Amino acid sequence: MCWLEKMATSCFQISIYLSNATSFQSS
Structure with missing residues (x-):
């Protein structure tokens, strides 16, 4: 989904x- 290293952190936070x-x- 996210291929830019600059967006790696943002994508990770969004996925979380x-x-x-x-x-x-x-639940």
Whole structure:
């Protein structure tokens, strides 16, 4: 999804956020 090293951190944080959001909704 993210191929730019500059965006690596942002993409990682976004993926974590989406993962947490999904887990929260599933709960």
